[in-house]
Amino acid sequence: MSRGVSCWTHAVRRVWFSSLAFSTLAACFAAEPLDPDRVATVIEALTRLGPEKVEANPKLKEALEKVLEVTRGTPQFVELVRDFKIKNQDPALLEIAAKNPSNSTGAEAARLIVANHNFELLKTALTGANAVKVAEALGNTGRKEIVPLLEPIVVDMKHDVSLRKQAVRSLAQAQEGAAALLRLAKEQKLPDDVKLTAASELNNVRWANIKTEAARLLPLPQGRDAQPLPPISELAKMKGDPVKGAVIYRRDTVGCIRCHQVNGEGIDFGPNLSEIGAKLGKEALYEAILDPSAGISFGYEAWQIELKNGDEAYGLIVSDTADEIAVKTQGGIVERHKKSDIAKREQQKLSIMPAGLQQTMSTQDLVDLVEYLSSLKKAVK
Numbered sequence: 001m002s003r004g005v006s007c008w009t010h011a012v013r014r015v016w017f018s019s020l021a022f023s024t025l026a027a028c029f030a031a032e033p034l035d036p037d038r039v040a041t042v043i044e045a046l047t048r049l050g051p052e053k054v055e056a057n058p059k060l061k062e063a064l065e066k067v068l069e070v071t072r073g074t075p076q077f078v079e080l081v082r083d084f085k086i087k088n089q090d091p092a093l094l095e096i097a098a099k100n101p102s103n104s105t106g107a108e109a110a111r112l113i114v115a116n117h118n119f120e121l122l123k124t125a126l127t128g129a130n131a132v133k134v135a136e137a138l139g140n141t142g143r144k145e146i147v148p149l150l151e152p153i154v155v156d157m158k159h160d161v162s163l164r165k166q167a168v169r170s171l172a173q174a175q176e177g178a179a180a181l182l183r184l185a186k187e188q189k190l191p192d193d194v195k196l197t198a199a200s201e202l203n204n205v206r207w208a209n210i211k212t213e214a215a216r217l218l219p220l221p222q223g224r225d226a227q228p229l230p231p232i233s234e235l236a237k238m239k240g241d242p243v244k245g246a247v248i249y250r251r252d253t254v255g256c257i258r259c260h261q262v263n264g265e266g267i268d269f270g271p272n273l274s275e276i277g278a279k280l281g282k283e284a285l286y287e288a289i290l291d292p293s294a295g296i297s298f299g300y301e302a303w304q305i306e307l308k309n310g311d312e313a314y315g316l317i318v319s320d321t322a323d324e325i326a327v328k329t330q331g332g333i334v335e336r337h338k339k340s341d342i343a344k345r346e347q348q349k350l351s352i353m354p355a356g357l358q359q360t361m362s363t364q365d366l367v368d369l370v371e372y373l374s375s376l377k378k379a380v381k
């Protein structure tokens with residue numbers, strides 16, 4: 001051990017003073033296994049020598065490979081790959097990007113894969129289990145190369161809405177991506193369920209011309225005073241008064257209570273909101289109110305039913321047996337219909353929860369309302 005330490009100390013010190021000392025250093029690498037405590041020293045020495053010298057000396061190259069092995073998955077690994085221009089570590093970089101999509105290590109890992117033009121790897125990852133996270137990391141690169149990867153996802157309805165929304169958010173982080181989203185909106189190709197996300201992002205970008213056009217093509221929802229609301233990300237940061245929010249929730253003109261129950265109060269029609277603050281964060285609550293049809297809760301899809309006698313029913317299907325269906329209509333009333341009486345039933349694209357409820361409120365009312373909803377965490381028995 002002591003021989004090892006002196007060998008290293010000596011070698012590193014020589015590197016400090018002379019760029020020709022790498023033969024000494026190489027000898028150390030050959031003589032000793034790399035133990036984790038020494039990784040920082042070795043990285044420092046290799047960095048001082050620089051990529052060309054390391055590349056030219058097989059022993060040093062071997063040392064670099066060992067360091068990569070030991071640091072795999074860490075920020076150091078990403079820095080090494082970048083600084084030594086290593087080309088064959090994309091899968092390991094991808095793993096890091098998917099694990100750290102929102103920090104600079106993950107963004108740098110994604111940026112390196114993009115810089116390597118390894119688009120096939122990224123395309124595959126965007127169909128896999130970590131797709132949303134990979135899309136997020138790609139957004140944080142801010143590179144224009146992400147546009148051809150993410151734009152097709154936005155418009156392809158076979159992808160989950162959560163991935164398509166992330167693709168929108170990520171595109172908006174690159175100027176070319178934001179422009180691509182605007183183009184989709186202009187050509188009426190932007191799917192309805194990501195429009196609010198796109199409006200929120202594009203009205204908030206730092207490129208003035210894009211922002212101006214977004215205000216025209218994808219205006220933010222308006223509050224009672226006919227002024228566009230701030231983007232959701234800003235609304236979510238505003239402070240509300242939950243006590244006032246509870247009053248607004250019960251207000252006749254707002255009407256939440258006509259379709260939702262909180263702790264037994266209200267009509268049992270839409271999802272119970274007694275613990276909604278534990279289920280949805282503030283941004284998701286704003287989305288649920290401003291754009292109900294963007295993410296319809298499972299089991300709460302709207303159905304239109306036509307009976308053979310010409311009558312119609314509209315509501316949620318709450319039971320569906322061999323010979324009968326039960327439809328819960330607004331107001332919480334359940335109607336039963338014999339299947340033999342039904343001419344046609346059709347699922348609706350729009351939520352039963354009406355869009356535009358924010359127009360019955362001021363911006364502050366809406367912020368108070370969401371503060372109230374997000375305070376609903378545990379049902380009072």
Ligand code: HEC
Nearest residue numbers: 254255256259270271288292295296297300351352353357
């Ligand atoms: C006409 C009935 C109706 C009214 C009025 C209504 N909602 Fe809804 N709401 C629903 C239905 C149905 C759903 C489930 C379908 C969906 O997700 O769009 C829902 C979903 C929600 C969700 C998502 C619930 C979840 O578990 O994901 C929230 C939050 C919500 N409503 C809040 C409100 C608030 C706040 C108001 C008042 C401003 C309101 N709703 C007014 C019918 C209504």
